[in-house]
Amino acid sequence: MADAAVLTAFLEASVRLGVPLALAALGETLSERSGVINIGLEGSIIAGALGGALGALATGSAGVGVVAGAAAGLAVALVFALFVVLLNTDQIITGTAVTLAGLGFTAVVYQSRFGTTGTALTLPTLDPWPVPLLADLPGVGTALFAQAPTTYLAYLLAPLLWWLLFRTEWGLEIRAAGEDPDAAAAAGVRVRTLRVVTCLAAGALAGVAGAHLALAHTGTFSEGMSAGKGFIAIAVVVLGRWNPLLVLMAALFFGAASALQFALQTLGFDVGYQLFLAFPYVLTLLALAGWVGRARAPAALALPWPRDGA
Amino acid sequence: MALDDARLDAWAGEVHAVLGENGAGKTTLLSALAGLVHPDQGTLRIDGREVRLTTPRRAWHEGIGMVHQHFALVDAMTVLDNLALGRRRGGGFRLDRPGLAREARELGLRVGLDVPLDAPVGSLGVGERQRVEILKVLLRDPSVLVLDEPTAVLAPAEVDGLLELIRRLALEGRAVLLVAHKLDEVLAVAHRVTVLRRGRTVLEAPREEVDEGILARAMVGAEPEPLARRPGPPSDRPPVVRLRGVRVGQRLRGVDLEVRAGEIVGIAGVEGNGQRELARVLAGRRDPHEGSVHGPDDPAFIPQDRRREGLVEGFSLTENLALGLHDDPTWRRGPWLRWSALRARTADVMDTFGIRAQGPRARASSLSGGNQQRLVVARELQGRPRLIVAENPTRGLDVAGAAFVHRTLLDRVAGDDPAAVVLLSTDLDEVLALADRVLVVVRGRLHPVPPERQTREGVGALMLSGGGVGP
Structure with a gap:
């Protein structure tokens, strides 16, 4: 009985920890498929967390907070997209700058609004919303289907994005822009427009991921609370081989790896907790070496285009 | 300054051949038609109406379809997906693969272009890729069809088939613009010929009024020795x-x-x-x-694909030549390369091999195809x-x-x-x-x-x- 409880708690934590990664990684999948690697994802997540916190605080509604978080994430991505797509700057460097700027800027806003010593912020939270029928499934029901509503967004987005990428003309154009932008442009595809749009979508989703962190997990905001999730999301995209369905799986797998530390501690394994903290990353390395090996990134990923400026 | 006072008139129902030496500006002129380069001066009229082709999309809309010399196909995708790309038949949403496949097969049958629709383009040979490229363009039913050196990569039997196809496409009422490098092919198929030399139109005449000698003289200014x-x-x-x-x-x-x-x-x-x-x-x-x-x-290896295998396009001429020489003590002083000596040598090589470029510091990507090939030959043949x-x-x-x-x-x-x-x-x-x-x-x-x-x-x-x- 105790074991069953531990298992349920483990599954619940896996989903809870995996969802923000899934949201951010699904957006990143879209932008990488169009040829843009957004290292600034972390900046969008932290902006989304602060935007979500401020929005929820101002209106008293966690739902408004999520929308505000999406807007904040999108605003950060807009800066990134302007530089990378329109000014053709280096994607890695620009993304790094955007992440650092996002972390710094949110800290400044937070401190000026709430002071440096302030007591912990308490926010309206995104309450779990059990899906009728599904939440009653034995075993996995509560873990998968009694979660914050943002969770279901991730569930729905994965098949939706898969359909968009592989079954629609837009998806074909996005993938062509990521494989060979010259050929795509010659066929009449608006490569830059597409790339800006996918970057903005990725930013908005990363913003929702950030809002989820602030509003569904903790009900508070703290500086640097994104804690590298933007970078992990980029690894998740690779792990999911740029396929939205696999990316969702990979994000949940990563969530499970993170949740495992809690489960093992609960079960009384007395090993340094730092070791557990490292566990997901070790798993990622192993998975990258074994499973991704033959998967191929979009050929034009991270390359400036057009090559000769203009 | 790839083009200077170039002129070109194409008529519906005619095959119009554009001739010129490498670097004469043929590709540049046609790229302007495809919306890929934008002229600094001059006008373009379609059916008497002046148009500005700022992007490839606009060119498509004006009914201009271009078959590129370096094929504009996405290697990682199937032939069918390449055919579907950018057309938006389903308004962005519905990707109607079966419908397009049917259409492609019918058109392929009608004009005699057989392509494997489900194969990834990357697995195809050059001749097959070209058929895909032509079919892709024809599916959009262009009124002006532009082919940039389409016969360069084909075997003799394939060339005959292509020339036959080109004739038929013109008979259907299209204006066909053809860049070719072999005079006999041009004379076999063209109704009208334009010759460019150093970016200028130096000759425009109906097919009946020219022969190989006239064309060759117009292109190079003198007849080449057989x-x-x-x-x-x-x-x-x-x-x-x-x-x-x-x-x-x-x-x-x-x-x-x-x-x-x-x-x-x-x-x-x-x-x-x-x-x-x-x-x-x-x-x-x-x-x-x-x-x-x-x-x-x-x-020494002179590969077929000079852009991918022969040269580092982002390097200067000197750097490209130095790649074949960096082990040679003549060009080194200690661990350093003697760049000024290498540049002087590059200038010599440009002279010997007739490479037309701005100078030893020009990037290899700025050279026309023929000049790139001369550069590859020059590098591979240095050092006997x-x-x-x-x-x-x-x-x-x-x-x-x-x-x-x-x-x-x-x-x-x-x-x-x-x-x-x-x-x-x-x-x-x-x-x-x-x-x-x-x-x-x-x-x-x-x-x-x-x-x-x-x-x-x-x-x-x-x-x-x-x-x-x-x-």
Whole structure:
């Protein structure tokens, strides 16, 4: 009985920890498929967390907070997209700058609004919303289907994005822009427009991921609370081989790896907790070496285009 | 300044050929039609209406379809997806693959273009890619069809088919603009001819009023000397390279070949029969799965795809030449390269090889196709290699450029210390004109051609039949 409880708690934590990664990684999948690697994802997540916190605080509604978080994430991505797509700057460097700027800027806003010593912020939270029928499934029901509503967004987005990428003309154009932008442009595809749009979508989703962190997990905001999730999301995209369905799986797998530390501690394994903290990353390395090996990134990923400026 | 006062008129129902030396501005002029480059001056009218083609999309909308010289296809996608790309038949959403496949098959049948719809483009040979590219353009039913050097990559039988197709497309009421480098092809198919020289239109005339001599003079300003066929006494020197029982995957099987100093061995074949692999084994660029290769350490290799394999496009001319020389102590002082000396040398090489560029510091990507090829040839032939492997070395070159490459190869097998040359080419005329011995490669096997069958018809038949007289 105790074991069953531990298992349920483990599954619940896996989903809870995996969802923000899934949201951010699904957006990143879209932008990488169009040829843009957004290292600034972390900046969008932290902006989304602060935007979500401020929005929820101002209106008293966690739902408004999520929308505000999406807007904040999108605003950060807009800066990134302007530089990378329109000014053709280096994607890695620009993304790094955007992440650092996002972390710094949110800290400044937070401190000026709430002071440096302030007591912990308490926010309206995104309450779990059990899906009728599904939440009653034995075993996995509560873990998968009694979660914050943002969770279901991730569930729905994965098949939706898969359909968009592989079954629609837009998806074909996005993938062509990521494989060979010259050929795509010659066929009449608006490569830059597409790339800006996918970057903005990725930013908005990363913003929702950030809002989820602030509003569904903790009900508070703290500086640097994104804690590298933007970078992990980029690894998740690779792990999911740029396929939205696999990316969702990979994000949940990563969530499970993170949740495992809690489960093992609960079960009384007395090993340094730092070791557990490292566990997901070790798993990622192993998975990258074994499973991704033959998967191929979009050929034009991270390359400036057009090559000769203009 | 690729174009200066160029003029071009195309009429519906006519094939209009555009001729010119490499670097004369043909591709630039046609790219302006495709919306890829934007003229600083001048006007473009379609049916009398002035238009500005700022993007490829606009060009499509105006009914201009371009078949690019370096194909604009996405390698990682299937043929069908490439055909669907950018058309938005379903308004962005519905990707109607079965419907498009049906349409493509019908059109393919009507115009005689057979392409494997489900194969990834990256797995296709050059000739097949070109058929895909043409079909892609035709599916949009353009009123102006632009083909940039479409015959450069094809085998003779394929060329005839393409020229026939071009005629038919014009008869359907399209204006067809054709850039070609072979005068006989142009004369066979064109209704009207425009010649560009150094970015200017120097001649425009109906087909009836011109002949090869007039065109050649207009292009280069003087008539090039015809290539004299070299008598080929059997060489008694020791072999420079020797292949025994070489196999590469399924693409090359049981290949034995010896090439001696002082001879040019020509290897003819339809694209995609194993030439690519054979060239790379000979040039020491890859190891065979089976069999032995004995050859010099550092053979010269002139690859077919100069942009991908021959040059570093982002490097200057000097840097590209230095890549072949960086081990040579002459050009080093301690760990440093002697750049100023290398630049001076590059200027010499530009002179010797007739490379038209802004200077030794110009980027290789700024050169026209023919000038890039001269640069590759110049780099590979510096330092007197004992073995020269040339893979379609005159692909996409004009008369003068091709003659230059041919002369250079012939020079290297003459004299007291000659090199051995292997010429792999889909251009049968080239092989017959240059080679001492001819072999055909069919489905990965080499078949020697007996001297009495070394004619266009004889070799052509062997290429297609599967080498009936082989061992």
